[in-house]
Amino acid sequence: MESYNNIGIKRRLRRFFRKDGRALIFAMDHGFEHGPTDFEETWEHINPRVIIRKVVRAGIDGVMMLPGIARIAGDELIGKEVGLMVKLTSKTELRPKEEWLMQDQLGFVEDAIKLGADAVAATVYWGSPYEGAMMRQFAEIASYAHDLGYPVVQFAYPRGPYINEKYGKKEDYRVVMYGARAAAEMGADMIKTYWTGSRETFAKVVEAASGVPVLLSGGAKTSNPLDFLNLVWEVIEAGGSGAVVGRNIFQRKNPETLIRALLRVIHRNEGPEEAAKAEGLV
Ligand SMILES: O=C(COP(=O)(O)O)[C@@H](O)[C@H](O)[C@H](O)COP(=O)(O)O
Secondary structure, three states: OOOHHHHHHHHHHOOOOOOOOOEEEEEOOHHHHOOHHHHHHHHHHHOHHHHHHHHHHHOOOEEEEOHHHHHHHHHHHOOOOOEEEEEOEEOOOOOOHHHOOOOEEOOOHHHHHHOOOOEEEEEEEEOOOOHHHHHHHHHHHHHHHHHOOOOEEEEEEEOOHHHHHHHOOOOOHHHHHHHHHHHHHHOOOEEEEOOOOOHHHHHHHHHHOOOOOEEEEOOOOOOOHHHHHHHHHHHHHOOOOEEEEOHHHHOOOOHHHHHHHHHHHHHHOOOHHHHHHHOOOO
16 A cells, blocks of 8 residues: 555646646746846846746646745746745855855745645755765755655756766766766656757666656757757657756746747647747747
């Protein structure tokens, strides 16, 4: 017989993933992690209510935010079929550069639960000199959240001096695959990580995660929306479970059309060009 907390984890994960096991999640932690300048091109989106209303209207599956934004605007999700992921670690880009390889805890599992979260999230920079501290942080969050039946998402990002020295770049598939595997071995219920540059290599990352869903971390806005649709399509073809996307959504004036096109690629198996045409993007 399944334990109560396992059932809770499974039920809550389903609030993000549709029956096909895939999800498109909107990421909204940039005001903290990159700073408000990320919103300058589309300044109306600095108001979380404005952008959250748009993404919800377009049919997004989930939204990820820090506890304070959930407190300010989380009520926009009440009564909507949208999963809420509350991220409990972060860093600002104001801290000294030597400490950019560390994320600190800014909220607790209880806070996320009070805010109505369906999952909690934390980053581990695999390969960082602070790797151990982030592992400990993740383990504490996961142990407590799992006891209460809440899934835990790991932003498994390889970053650090040895990675650059040995592999040249953090997006080398061997490194990304290592981070995803480490996240799975730590007990993550969902993994968010970098694109490795090809379908074949991303498929290896997915395999290394051994059944734990792997989602793409969106990355910087592409100049052409079709390029981003192509990227997400490759992720899906590689066996990835979707994408967690920030800038490619909120840095566009009309994010709804791209979201609808992404949903076509992710959930309806439409090719990128077909999806883009259907939504009037090309
Ligand atoms: O991990 C994050 C930032 O990563 P970064 O240090 O910019 O590589 C997240 O906080 C973002 O929300 C996430 O990367 C998704 O946002 P986009 O990359 O799609 O903007």
